[in-house]
Amino acid sequence: MKVVTPFLKIFTVLIFLGVVSSCKKDSTRWETEWVVPFVTDTLSLYNLHNDSTLDNFSSSNYLVDLERELLDVSLSDFFFIPDTTISQSFSPTIGIGSVPPGFTFYNEVEAHELSISDAQLKKIIVSEGEIDLTIYNPIATSAYYTIQMPGVIKDGATLEHTFFINAGSTNDPAVANEQISLDGYTIDLRGEDISGSVNISGFNTLQTALSIMSDPDGQAVGISTSDIFEVEAKIQNLSIAYAQGYFGEQVFSDTSFFEIPALHQVVSGNIDLDEVPVNIEISNGTKIPFSANITVLENTNYIPETVSLSSSLIGSQQLISPATGSWSTLAPSNQLIAFNNANSNMTNYLENLGHTHKLGFEVRMNPFGNNTGSYNEIFPNSRLKLKLKSEFPLSIQSNGLTISDTIAANFSAQIVDELIAANEVVLDVSVVNAFPISGSFKVEFIDFNGQVIHEISNIGNIQSSLLGVMDTQENLMKMASSIEVLVGSEILSDLDLVNRLVLKAELNTDSGVIQSIPSNAYLFFKSFLKVKTMNSTP
Amino acid sequence: MMKVACYFVVMLISLTSLSQSMLPLIQDTSINSMGHEISISGVGDYQSTSVGKDITRAFIYGGFIDEGMKSNSSSRHDEINRFGIDLNAEVEYKNHNINLFKDSLKGLVIKGGIYNFSSIIYSKDLFDMAFFGNEMFTGDTAYFTGSQFTNLSFQKIGVGWLNKKSKSSFSLNFIGVNNYLNGIFNEGYLYQSQNVDSLELLIFGEGERSKGSSYFKGFGMAFDMDYRFKMKKNENDFIHFQLLLRNLGVAYLNNTDHYLANGVSTIQSYELNDLINSESIFNNPDDFLNSISDTIITKGSLVILPAMFQFTKLIDNHSVHKFQGFFGFRGYLNNAYVPMLFGGLDYKAAKWFRMGIQGSYGGFSQLRYGMYASVHFPHFDLGLASENLFNKTGESIIIKLSCAF
Numbered sequence: 001m002k003v004v005t006p007f008l009k010i011f012t013v014l015i016f017l018g019v020v021s022s023c024k025k026d027s028t029r030w031e032t033e034w035v036v037p038f039v040t041d042t043l044s045l046y047n048l049h050n051d052s053t054l055d056n057f058s059s060s061n062y063l064v065d066l067e068r069e070l071l072d073v074s075l076s077d078f079f080f081i082p083d084t085t086i087s088q089s090f091s092p093t094i095g096i097g098s099v100p101p102g103f104t105f106y107n108e109v110e111a112h113e114l115s116i117s118d119a120q121l122k123k124i125i126v127s128e129g130e131i132d133l134t135i136y137n138p139i140a141t142s143a144y145y146t147i148q149m150p151g152v153i154k155d156g157a158t159l160e161h162t163f164f165i166n167a168g169s170t171n172d173p174a175v176a177n178e179q180i181s182l183d184g185y186t187i188d189l190r191g192e193d194i195s196g197s198v199n200i201s202g203f204n205t206l207q208t209a210l211s212i213m214s215d216p217d218g219q220a221v222g223i224s225t226s227d228i229f230e231v232e233a234k235i236q237n238l239s240i241a242y243a244q245g246y247f248g249e250q251v252f253s254d255t256s257f258f259e260i261p262a263l264h265q266v267v268s269g270n271i272d273l274d275e276v277p278v279n280i281e282i283s284n285g286t287k288i289p290f291s292a293n294i295t296v297l298e299n300t301n302y303i304p305e306t307v308s309l310s311s312s313l314i315g316s317q318q319l320i321s322p323a324t325g326s327w328s329t330l331a332p333s334n335q336l337i338a339f340n341n342a343n344s345n346m347t348n349y350l351e352n353l354g355h356t357h358k359l360g361f362e363v364r365m366n367p368f369g370n371n372t373g374s375y376n377e378i379f380p381n382s383r384l385k386l387k388l389k390s391e392f393p394l395s396i397q398s399n400g401l402t403i404s405d406t407i408a409a410n411f412s413a414q415i416v417d418e419l420i421a422a423n424e425v426v427l428d429v430s431v432v433n434a435f436p437i438s439g440s441f442k443v444e445f446i447d448f449n450g451q452v453i454h455e456i457s458n459i460g461n462i463q464s465s466l467l468g469v470m471d472t473q474e475n476l477m478k479m480a481s482s483i484e485v486l487v488g489s490e491i492l493s494d495l496d497l498v499n500r501l502v503l504k505a506e507l508n509t510d511s512g513v514i515q516s517i518p519s520n521a522y523l524f525f526k527s528f529l530k531v532k533t534m535n536s537t538p
Numbered sequence: 539m540m541k542v543a544c545y546f547v548v549m550l551i552s553l554t555s556l557s558q559s560m561l562p563l564i565q566d567t568s569i570n571s572m573g574h575e576i577s578i579s580g581v582g583d584y585q586s587t588s589v590g591k592d593i594t595r596a597f598i599y600g601g602f603i604d605e606g607m608k609s610n611s612s613s614r615h616d617e618i619n620r621f622g623i624d625l626n627a628e629v630e631y632k633n634h635n636i637n638l639f640k641d642s643l644k645g646l647v648i649k650g651g652i653y654n655f656s657s658i659i660y661s662k663d664l665f666d667m668a669f670f671g672n673e674m675f676t677g678d679t680a681y682f683t684g685s686q687f688t689n690l691s692f693q694k695i696g697v698g699w700l701n702k703k704s705k706s707s708f709s710l711n712f713i714g715v716n717n718y719l720n721g722i723f724n725e726g727y728l729y730q731s732q733n734v735d736s737l738e739l740l741i742f743g744e745g746e747r748s749k750g751s752s753y754f755k756g757f758g759m760a761f762d763m764d765y766r767f768k769m770k771k772n773e774n775d776f777i778h779f780q781l782l783l784r785n786l787g788v789a790y791l792n793n794t795d796h797y798l799a800n801g802v803s804t805i806q807s808y809e810l811n812d813l814i815n816s817e818s819i820f821n822n823p824d825d826f827l828n829s830i831s832d833t834i835i836t837k838g839s840l841v842i843l844p845a846m847f848q849f850t851k852l853i854d855n856h857s858v859h860k861f862q863g864f865f866g867f868r869g870y871l872n873n874a875y876v877p878m879l880f881g882g883l884d885y886k887a888a889k890w891f892r893m894g895i896q897g898s899y900g901g902f903s904q905l906r907y908g909m910y911a912s913v914h915f916p917h918f919d920l921g922l923a924s925e926n927l928f929n930k931t932g933e934s935i936i937i938k939l940s941c942a943f
Binding site for chain 1: 596597599600601602603604605608668669670671672673674676730733734735736737805806807
């Protein structure tokens with residue numbers, strides 16, 4: 001049979017053309033719109049309510065009730081008694097042929113001076129501490145060593161301990177160790193005068209009395225001039241609950257810097273404030289006279305421009321009286337150094353919007369030396385404190401005050417790829433503003449070289465709460481606003497070049513009005529992203 | 539959410555690369571005197587209850603799917619919708635000279651074919667999500683529950699015998715599977731709050747996909763049966779019927795990735811500190827996907843082929859009537875395919891030319907109309923048909939070429 005080939009050839013060509021033409025096809029494309037929750041948050045001053053900064057209870061408007069502690073020193077900061085070792089030893093000047101059993105052959109009192117720099121202590125009460133005793137016996141019979149510390153008293157009894165120590169030898173004395181707690185002991189450090197009475201003018205003196213008795217049950221032994229009977233007492237880890245004496249002319253001085261982080265973000269504009277008083281309160285809970293001197297107070301703003309507080313109070317000594325009473329009746333002495341517009345340029349100082357403040361102070365103990373005729377005394381609850389205090393209504397006039405914040409754009413590569421493929425991204429933000437301040441915003445896209453490669457500046461305004469309505473439940477004026485931030489394709493296509501975003505907000509109040517900020521005011525916003533994508537299949 | 543949409547889109551894309559058939563068959567009980575016969579047939583058919591053919595064409599030929607196309611299709615959608623594509627090509631050789639089994643009426647049949655069958659049942663929300671995004675579901679829930687899809691492409695080669703007079707035939711086929719994809723959302727939804735401050739995606743579902751780069755991913759066996767019988771109409775005429783079974787069999791795939799998704803994932807609005815501290819989905823998108831608890835197991839799978847069943851009243855080539863009717867029904871082993879009823883009228887315009895019209899209801903679509911034409915020469919037959927000419931949601935083309943020598 002003959003195959004009819006002409007038709008097969010035609011169809012072969014047609015099939016080939018069909019296959020080729022079907023391979024050559026455009027991509028399939030369609031647009032979709034996706035929404036993804038983004039950020040919902042409330043910006044408020046709530047976190048400042050409980051740290052002694054803002055008072056939201058006393059008034060319908062915020063009051064600044066600022067209190068910052070600059071100095072707080074206690075008894076342990078005034079002086080330090082180092083670990084001290086004292087020793088008392090005895091060696092006969094002539095040999096004793098035979099010491100019978102039970103014979104006390106040494107009984108002496110010795111005074112020891114404690115090394116305490118700059119302080120002349122007459123009396124201390126030990127809260128914690130101990131004595132490590134090491135006793136050496138060089139004779140060939142056991143012995144009883146009794147150590148007593150005159151003037152070291154607890155519950156009316158003088159500190160006294162007797163130790164039994166075995167027999168030793170001149171070349172190899174027997175050694176005994178013992179530890180005695182000093183907790184709660186009162187120590188009279190005045191010592192004794194020649195007559196054996198308390199030396200009223202004495203200080204830093206500790207006495208020990210040592211007696212040595214041969215063992216009554218032992219044997220008679222001889223003592224040679226080579227025998228050394230010794231007691232070493234190491235006073236250590238001493239913590240003082242009370243001290244009396246003269247503590248020297250110590251000086252506490254510092255130049256400290258403190259930051260107001262939020263003001264780091266100010267990049268332009270200014271504010272006007274009502275008068276803002278600032279007080280430095282010094283509380284002296286010791287019975288020691290002090291003098292205080294504020295040496296410098298200045299701040300530096302974003303420009304950077306530094307403004308110093310100028311006042312006659314800067315650089316002048318302020319005397320601080322000792323506390324009165326004692327123990328439970330101790331009443332601190334308080335001294336206030338008040339800065340206001342009458343004695344300083346305080347408002348100008350604050351309106352400089354300095355983010356870094358520098359404060360120098362000097363507190364001097366016993367500024368008149370040791371000739372006041374009275375003792376210094378420090379009790380367990382004695383403290384010397386310096387505090388910065390300020391209290392004023394939070395009122396502000398903002399004139400284009402612009403704050404800036406930077407957010408690292410460390411989005412995942414997958415997200416960046418998907419956003420780059422998007423046609424358009426819109427950030428839809430709904431805002432409820434309870435602050436009497438309006439705001440306009442700008443976003444800058446910064447590349448890895450720090451260059452601004454794109455900017456979105458046509459973002460809508462967040463209206464001041466004064467244009468809104470009163471919420472009687474929260475007792476706040478509120479204004480709702482909606483803004484849409486359109487991120488176009490030209491920005492999206494460069495998204496992989498973006499290293500960080502800079503958000504800038506320009507804040508304004510009504511012109512010429514210093515506006516009080518209502519208590520519990522907040523800015524609530526919720527946002528979501530609308531992403532328009534062009535989907536494509538090959 | 540994006541993942542669900544991607545599955546849907548991938549499914550649509552895969553459907554466009556697939557395939558089924560049928561000119562009304564003509565029954566000729568005379569023995570083929572030429573001894574050899576080769577027929578080549580091809581079917582391209584896609585149908586849908588809802589998706590416009592403008593969208594499907596865009597996937598086939600490329601182009602932009604605009605809002606109007608999407609909106610028109612979306613408005614046609616009911617809660618449950620179907621879409622299917624049947625693409626196939628077959629070559630069949632019949633030898634009438636050989637007497638198999640020493641029976642003078644049994645000839646030899648050798649055939650081969652390539653098939654691609656895809657179907658999807660889906661919710662309207664799934665279509666809208668894939669083509670519009672999730673913005674339209676703000677303050678609403680998009681449900682995907684019950685959506686399922688399948689795609690199988692395979693090839694076959696078979697051998698069998700035919701009855702030279704009745705034209706009934708039977709063949710046993712060896713199957714090679716090229717690709718397999720199957721999935722179902724037992725439960726799934728996406729909820730978005732009115733304020734777009736939270737978004738919750740729940741997916742309880744499973745899926746299978748053939749794995750590996752080899753050309754054949756699995757093998758199987760299937761049989762084809764073409765049983766023809768006649769019933770007496772009157773003294774001179776018979777009515778001829780055909781019962782057709784095609785690709786009834788199974789295949790085993792050694793390696794398939796079996797996916798299980800059982801989880802709920804939520805995206806809430808972040809606080810500023812979350813962004814500053816890089817603790818958001820924008821920094822760690824994998825956290826969101828991981829919370830869906832995807833599990834992948836590789837294992838073997840037994841796959842039932844999408845066998846076709848068709849019962850037809852045939853056209854009698856020797857009838858003296860110019861007009862003849864035909865009717866029947868068709869079904870597939872596929873739960874997206876609704877049994878299709880069809881019927882039509884054949885007109886013998888000349889000895890060498892026939893044409894006809896037909897209508898059908900069911901399948902992946904609903905009501906469809908089609909036409910066909912065929913020419914007949916001593917050694918050569920050519921038929922061209924479409925089962926779906928005027929429908930907005932599908933198209934069909936059938937070509938059959940036969941040579942006798």
